[in-house]
Structures are given as C-alpha cells and as structure tokens.
Amino acid sequence: MKALGKVEEVDVIVVGAGPAGSTAAERAAAAGASVLLIDRKEEVGSPVQCGGFLPEAHELQALMPHADLPATLVEIPERCVLHRTEIQRLYAPSGRSKEFPVDGRVIDRRAFDRHLAYRAISAGAKMFVGTTAAPERGFLRLRGRGSGLLSPRVVVGADGPASALARSLGVSHRMEMGICLELEMAGVEIDAQAAEMYFGTRFAPGGYAWIIPLGEEIANVGVGVRRSYMDEKMTLSALLDRFIMDHPIAGPRLRRGQVMAVMRGTVPAGGMVGPIQGGRILLAGDAAGHVMATSGGGIPLAVVAGSIAGLMAARSLQGEASLNDYPRMIHESFGRELDRSVQMRRLVDLLMKRDHLMDTLFDHIDAEQMKAMQRGSIPGALGRICDALARSG
Ligand SMILES: Cc1cc2nc3c(=O)[nH]c(=O)nc-3n(C[C@H](O)[C@H](O)[C@H](O)COP(=O)(O)OP(=O)(O)OC[C@H]3O[C@@H](n4cnc5c(N)ncnc54)[C@H](O)[C@@H]3O)c2cc1C
Structure with missing residues (x-):
C-alpha cells in the first residue's frame, strides 16, 4: 500500500489512531486480519489533548476487576512516562x-499514542495519517492522503468524542460532554508527588480543576x-485564569508559572452510549x-475496549464469534464500574450546585471511601442512594 493515494480493500478499517484505535488495529492484525488504521491528524498523537x-x-x-488488561497498560516504555x-x-x-495513595504514571500522550500505533504497524496493520473517514450510504468514504469508497467487513469507530461513526449508529451527540482547557505550566510550586483535584462552583462549576505534575516545577x-x-x-x-490567579490554595503556587502549551478538548461525561455496535460497526473509547x-x-477504558x-473483529472474520457479542463483552469487562461511576457523578451533581453541600460531603466521607467512589465502587448508604437514583432514571 502506498503512503498516498487510492486505498485497497481490507477486512478491517479502524478509524482513529488514539489509544482505542491503535490497540484495536494491533489486536485484529495480530489475530490475522488485514487491517487499515487511519487518522485525520497529520501526526499521530499531536496535538495532545490530554492530562x-x-x-x-x-x-x-x-x-x-473483570477486565483483561492489555500489556500496553501494564508495561509502558519509560520514554513514554514523564x-x-x-x-x-x-x-x-x-x-x-x-x-489517599494512588500510584500514578503521567504519560507523554504524543509518545504513547505513537508507541501504540507503531505496535499496530509491527503486528501487520497498514496506516494512513491525514485521512478522514465518513460513513456514506453503507460504505466508508476516505478523503485525504488515503482516498476511496470502501466496504470493509468490520469498521472500528475509535474516532473520539465527536465520533462520526457513532452518529451513523444514531448515537445522539447531545450526549453529555465535559469541556476542558488545560495549560502545561513551568515554574510552578507544586507537590510533585500528588495529582490534585479542586472542586467548587467559583472555579469549576459542574466539574473540577486539576494539577497533574509533570516534574518538580x-x-x-x-x-x-x-x-x-x-x-x-x-x-x-476566564475560569482557568481565575483558578490560577485567585484560588486561595492553588493560586499562590501557580500564578508565577509560565505557559508552555495550551490544550483543549471535550470528554464524554454521561457513560456508555447506546448502541456501541450496529451491523459491522463497533465503537470503542471516547466514541462509545x-x-x-x-x-x-x-485512556484505560479506551485501551481495554x-x-x-x-x-x-478478527474472530468474527474467522467465523468464531459474532460482532453482536461485542456489547456484552464490553459490559462484562468494565460496564458495571462505568455505570456506577455515572451514578456516582449524578449523585455528586446534586451536591455540586451548592458549595456548602460539597463541603458537607467531604466532611462525612473518609479518604478510603473517596478512593472507592472514584473507582465507581460506592460505600454503604451512598451505594444504596445511587441504586435508587439509577432506578429512577
Ligand atoms: C483536556 C483533556 C485532559 C484529559 N486528561 C486525561 C487524563 O489525564 N487521563 C485520562 O485517562 N484521560 C484523560 N482525558 C481523556 C482521554 O484523553 C480520552 O478518553 C482518550 O484519549 C480516548 O482515547 P480514544 O482513542 O477513544 O480517542 P482519541 O484519543 O480522541 O482518538 C481519536 C482519534 O480519532 C481521530 N479522528 C476523529 N475523527 C476522525 C475521522 N472522521 N476520520 C479519521 N480520524 C478521526 C482523531 O484525530 C483522534 O486521533 C483527557 C481529555 C481531555 C480533553
């Protein structure tokens, strides 16, 4: 296959070379499928839109606990860990x-995404960057460095939060989104051992502000x-400026810092979309x-999905499985934890509207319970409230 021009037919086209897409391409190619991985970006992993x-x-x-963690989430090359x-x-x-203690890695997303794409290519996948895919009357139209109207047997829609493949399955893009703005800042006085989240209506209404250390300063x-x-x-x-300049705790540590990069993006905030499979299309990662x-x-859910x-994709081509089983496999892997995290967030939503309610929640939950809540496992009475919320829709 040439690096530019008309694209040949393949078994599987994976749209999007983020963590979900490159992982899907690697796994399908390693299992023997002919795979094409495409991304509309000219360079895999850049610009970065991630903490x-x-x-x-x-x-x-x-x-x-029920997910099979791919090796790429377990052993990450040191050059990808900042x-x-x-x-x-x-x-x-x-x-x-x-x-509470959480052992965290802060990864260089550009390097990590390129590492995953490289693994997909090593497993046998072909790749086109600078190529946009759009569903068209049951086919997939590619435009850009690679072009053509194709009819692969499986399409993996790993095309991120504004997924065109998800729209083609009827997923409403009124789905709940978080909007994010992030600065890479040098010369800040941070606690390099701690990833921090800040809540409050003045600085992060309906969400949170964060400091993720990339080093000492x-x-x-x-x-x-x-x-x-x-x-x-x-x-x-204006909100981020306010956080950096005026937050009583973060402000004095941040306000003398210098901005080296600006990143923005959206994050799905409402849990799994429905459906995540339709015909020969499977959705994975933010797209789902x-x-x-x-x-x-x-990142972790994208790689697992x-x-x-x-x-x-590969097993269905070999006649060993049906694509219809995909949603069940995803649900068995992390569906419960994802659903729980949505229920948890809905509960916290009620409290987030008033700072004094958030303060009360903080005062009544210990650090271990907070860690459990972050993981979507909800302690005692809170769990029962979440179940009741889930039942009431
Ligand atoms: C500011 C910000 C900070 C974040 N911080 C964190 C964090 O610290 N930790 C964490 O775990 N998660 C974080 N996230 C979320 C995380 O970045 C995503 O969940 C993750 O990247 C999802 O991976 P993905 O492969 O599904 O999608 P993406 O990484 O979005 O990849 C999708 C790819 O599809 C391509 N694409 C889209 N449409 C088309 C098309 N039509 N044709 C061809 N290509 C297409 C895009 O160019 C893109 O490369 C953050 C998100 C934002 C916005």
Missing part, C-alpha cells in the same frame, strides 16, 4: 483536603466543566462514551 494521568496497572486492575505520583488529593470548596493545570453549570457570560479560559464519569479518565473490539 496524561494513568494509574499504575495494579490500580487499574482494582478499577476494572513522571510518577503517589497521592491523589482532593480539595473541597472550603479548601479542606483529603488524600512543571505541571498540567486544567479545568473541566459542563456547559450547563456555567454562567452564560463565563468562558473556560468509555470514560469514567467521576474522573474524566478515558480497543483490545476487545480488535479481537471481536
């Missing part, structure tokens, strides 16, 4: 904090909120809403 926080493998296994943290610290609107500093919680006149950059609603973390999608 890069990824818990260590044992933390991920606790987060998704920094490691040991603590997660959460700040209430009052400024009081609680912390360098960090990703961001804010992720939901539009419906924001004052109409408020912008995301595979993001923990409590944290906005999507991509791996299942790639395997199911």
Whole structure:
C-alpha cells in the first residue's frame, strides 16, 4: 500500500489512531486480519489533548476487576512516562483536603499514542495519517492522503468524542460532554508527588480543576466543566485564569508559572452510549462514551475496549464469534464500574450546585471511601442512594 493515494480493500478499517484505535488495529492484525488504521491528524498523537494521568496497572486492575488488561497498560516504555505520583488529593470548596495513595504514571500522550500505533504497524496493520473517514450510504468514504469508497467487513469507530461513526449508529451527540482547557505550566510550586483535584462552583462549576505534575516545577493545570453549570457570560479560559490567579490554595503556587502549551478538548461525561455496535460497526473509547464519569479518565477504558473490539473483529472474520457479542463483552469487562461511576457523578451533581453541600460531603466521607467512589465502587448508604437514583432514571 502506498503512503498516498487510492486505498485497497481490507477486512478491517479502524478509524482513529488514539489509544482505542491503535490497540484495536494491533489486536485484529495480530489475530490475522488485514487491517487499515487511519487518522485525520497529520501526526499521530499531536496535538495532545490530554492530562496524561494513568494509574499504575495494579490500580487499574482494582478499577476494572473483570477486565483483561492489555500489556500496553501494564508495561509502558519509560520514554513514554514523564513522571510518577503517589497521592491523589482532593480539595473541597472550603479548601479542606483529603488524600489517599494512588500510584500514578503521567504519560507523554504524543509518545504513547505513537508507541501504540507503531505496535499496530509491527503486528501487520497498514496506516494512513491525514485521512478522514465518513460513513456514506453503507460504505466508508476516505478523503485525504488515503482516498476511496470502501466496504470493509468490520469498521472500528475509535474516532473520539465527536465520533462520526457513532452518529451513523444514531448515537445522539447531545450526549453529555465535559469541556476542558488545560495549560502545561513551568515554574510552578507544586507537590510533585500528588495529582490534585479542586472542586467548587467559583472555579469549576459542574466539574473540577486539576494539577497533574509533570516534574518538580512543571505541571498540567486544567479545568473541566459542563456547559450547563456555567454562567452564560463565563468562558473556560476566564475560569482557568481565575483558578490560577485567585484560588486561595492553588493560586499562590501557580500564578508565577509560565505557559508552555495550551490544550483543549471535550470528554464524554454521561457513560456508555447506546448502541456501541450496529451491523459491522463497533465503537470503542471516547466514541462509545468509555470514560469514567467521576474522573474524566478515558485512556484505560479506551485501551481495554480497543483490545476487545480488535479481537471481536478478527474472530468474527474467522467465523468464531459474532460482532453482536461485542456489547456484552464490553459490559462484562468494565460496564458495571462505568455505570456506577455515572451514578456516582449524578449523585455528586446534586451536591455540586451548592458549595456548602460539597463541603458537607467531604466532611462525612473518609479518604478510603473517596478512593472507592472514584473507582465507581460506592460505600454503604451512598451505594444504596445511587441504586435508587439509577432506578429512577
Ligand atoms: C483536556 C483533556 C485532559 C484529559 N486528561 C486525561 C487524563 O489525564 N487521563 C485520562 O485517562 N484521560 C484523560 N482525558 C481523556 C482521554 O484523553 C480520552 O478518553 C482518550 O484519549 C480516548 O482515547 P480514544 O482513542 O477513544 O480517542 P482519541 O484519543 O480522541 O482518538 C481519536 C482519534 O480519532 C481521530 N479522528 C476523529 N475523527 C476522525 C475521522 N472522521 N476520520 C479519521 N480520524 C478521526 C482523531 O484525530 C483522534 O486521533 C483527557 C481529555 C481531555 C480533553
């Protein structure tokens, strides 16, 4: 296959070379399918739209106890890991904090995405960057460096939060989204061991602000909120500025820092979309809403879902499985934890509207319970409230 021009027919086309897509392409190619991986970006992994926080493998296994973690989540080459943290610290609107141990890696997303794409190519996948896919009357239209009207036997839609493949399955893109703005800042006085989350209506209405250390004096500093919680006149950059300049705890540590990069993007916040499979299309990662609603973390779920999608694609071609089994496989892998994280977030939503309610929640939950909540396993009475909320829709 040439690097430019008309594309030949293949068994599987994977749309999107993020963590979900490259993992799907690797798994399908390794199982013997002919695979084409495409991305509309000219360079895999760039521009980065991510904080890069990824818990260590044992933390991920606790987060998704039923999932088979692909090796790429367990052993990450050191050149893709910028920094490691040991603590997660959460700040209430009052400024009081609680912390618990979480072994975290902060990955260089550009390097990580390229590493995953390289593995897919090594497994036998072909690749076209600078190529956009659009569903067209039952076919897939490719435009850009690679072009053609193709009819692959399986399409993996790993095309991120604004997925065209998801829309073609009728997924409403009114689905709940978090909007995020993040700055890479140098010259900041941070706690390099701690990934921090800050709550409060003044700085992060309907979401949270974060500091993810990239080293001793360098960090990703961001804010992720939901539009419906924001004052109409408020912008995301004004909110982040306010956090950096005025937050009573974060401000003094951040305000003398210098900005080295600006990143923005959206994150699905409402859990798994329905349907995640239709005909020969499988959705994985952000395209399918595979993001923990409590944290906005999507890298681990994207890799796990991509791996299942790639395997199911190959096995269906070999007549060993049906694509219709894909949703069940995903549900068995991490569906319960993902659903729980949505229920948890809905409960916290009620409290997020009033700072004093969030403060009360903080005061009544200990650090271990907070860690459990972040993982979507909900302690005692809170769990029962979530179940009741889920039943009431
Ligand atoms: C500011 C921000 C910070 C975040 N921080 C974290 C974090 O610290 N930890 C964490 O776990 N998660 C974080 N996330 C979420 C995480 O980035 C995503 O969940 C993750 O990237 C999902 O991977 P994916 O492969 O599904 O999609 P993506 O990584 O979005 O990849 C999708 C790819 O599809 C391509 N594409 C889209 N449409 C087409 C098309 N029509 N044709 C061809 N190609 C197409 C895109 O170019 C893109 O490369 C953050 C998100 C944002 C926005």
